[in-house]
Amino acid sequence: MINTADMLRIFQEYRGDSIVVPGRGSRHWSTISTIPNRDIPLGDPAMGGHASFALGLALAQPGRKIVLFDSEGDVLMSLGALVTIADKQPSNFYHFVMDNECYATTGGQPVPNAKNIDYALIAKGAGYPFTHAFDDLEDLAGNLEAILQERGPVFVSMKVHPEIENEPIHRREKWQTRTVLEVIQDVKQEMGVISS
Amino acid sequence: MTQQNAQLSPETILAEFNKNDVTHVVTLPDSETNWLYLLMDADPTIAIIPVSREGQAMPTAAGLTVGGKKPVILIQNTGMMESGDSIRGWGLGLNTPVVLVIGYRGWTRHGGNRPSDVANFTEPFLFTLGIKYFLVENDEDSTRISMAFEEAASTNRPVAVLIADEYHGFNR
Numbered sequence: 001m002i003n004t005a006d007m008l009r010i011f012q013e014y015r016g017d018s019i020v021v022p023g024r025g026s027r028h029w030s031t032i033s034t035i036p037n038r039d040i041p042l043g044d045p046a047m048g049g050h051a052s053f054a055l056g057l058a059l060a061q062p063g064r065k066i067v068l069f070d071s072e073g074d075v076l077m078s079l080g081a082l083v084t085i086a087d088k089q090p091s092n093f094y095h096f097v098m099d100n101e102c103y104a105t106t107g108g109q110p111v112p113n114a115k116n117i118d119y120a121l122i123a124k125g126a127g128y129p130f131t132h133a134f135d136d137l138e139d140l141a142g143n144l145e146a147i148l149q150e151r152g153p154v155f156v157s158m159k160v161h162p163e164i165e166n167e168p169i170h171r172r173e174k175w176q177t178r179t180v181l182e183v184i185q186d187v188k189q190e191m192g193v194i195s196s
Numbered sequence: 197m198t199q200q201n202a203q204l205s206p207e208t209i210l211a212e213f214n215k216n217d218v219t220h221v222v223t224l225p226d227s228e229t230n231w232l233y234l235l236m237d238a239d240p241t242i243a244i245i246p247v248s249r250e251g252q253a254m255p256t257a258a259g260l261t262v263g264g265k266k267p268v269i270l271i272q273n274t275g276m277m278e279s280g281d282s283i284r285g286w287g288l289g290l291n292t293p294v295v296l297v298i299g300y301r302g303w304t305r306h307g308g309n310r311p312s313d314v315a316n317f318t319e320p321f322l323f324t325l326g327i328k329y330f331l332v333e334n335d336e337d338s339t340r341i342s343m344a345f346e347e348a349a350s351t352n353r354p355v356a357v358l359i360a361d362e363y364h365g366f367n368r
Contacts, residue, residue, distance in 0.1 A: 040262070044285075045286045045289045046282045046286055048251065048282075049251070049252070049255030049282055049285065050255070052252045052259065053255040053256070053259040053262075053286065054259060055256055056220075056222075056255070056256040056257060056260035056263065056265075057263045058259075058263075059243070059259075060259065060261075060262070060264055061263045078249065078252055080248030080249045081247075081248075083248060084246060084252060084256070087246060088245060181290075184262055184290060184291075193262070193264035
């Protein structure tokens with residue numbers, strides 16, 4: 001099992017100038033990223049949509065690397081998104097999935113068939129040309145730079161420790177420093193979609 | 197059954213897309229739009245993004261919009277209802293200025309549908325989400341599509357166009 005914060009710290013070393021959609025990793029990534037205007041932490045607009053959002057962004061900005069930190073619960077909710085991504089073959093899309101085998105934000109209930117799903121195999125079957133699976137941080141760290149040089153779409157499944165939250169949502173510590181609309185405004189300016 | 201005499205042609209819809217500089221069409225085919233699909237597929241200025249569930253369409257469009265492109269969503273009213281939370285979160289929540297072109301399955305102009313027909317729920321659904329919509333029944337209505345694009349751009353919100361031509365060979 002991989003610690004999510006440790007994984008993101010290693011990713012930061014290789015991030016370059018990529019646009020990062022931190023998804024369920026946003027809480028940790030917000031304290032690790034050194035170029036927040038290239039991050040798109042959106043919270044949870046509607047579960048299962050992050051992969052499609054990142055696909056749209058990758059197609060709109062083909063000259064930029066788009067890196068998504070998705071979750072297995074989100075992937076399961078929109079498995080069909082994988083075939084759309086494979087259909088469009090965005091060469092700049094890096095789809096990392098954090099598999100903690102449960103719905104951590106709702107108390108840790110297991111996802112269906114939690115311990116027996118091979119997400120990398122599912123992605124391979126959907127048509128991703130490059131897929132990887134890791135359950136060890138050192139193994140991932142040793143391969144990450146090369147993975148980020150592969151031609152997308154690339155799928156990376158990672159077994160991560162669940163960080164289960166049982167506090168009611170309104171009592172949880174807020175990590176956001178910007179509203180979602182400010183986040184979008186900032187990244188649009190950063191990409192030159194709108195002028196500053 | 198009362199039906200319209202005028203028809204809505206797929207070429208008219210595509211011309212509106214082109215006039216409004218549409219770059220991508222995020223779509224799940226329905227029984228009414230195959231000829232339009234073929235026309236779009238042959239148009240080099242428009243990229244089709246096929247989804248397998250309508251709930252994927254709005255986040256895809258949101259990503260395209262953040263990246264500076266101008267997508268439309270082309271789905272049926274059944275799929276619109278299936279993707280309700282996605283429209284709420286990724287459309288309304290992110291201020292996504294996108295036009296949804298919705299096939300108005302079951303539209304009969306005079307009512308008379310069975311209680312469970314999807315047509316009965318289409319406009320109340322949009323009303324509930326606070327999404328403005330324009331009804332397009334024939335070619336003469338087509339300027340309403342441009343009005344929808346203008347509305348989406350000026351309000352930074354999703355706007356719907358209801359394509360109400362189920363009985364006139366839109367599919368050819």
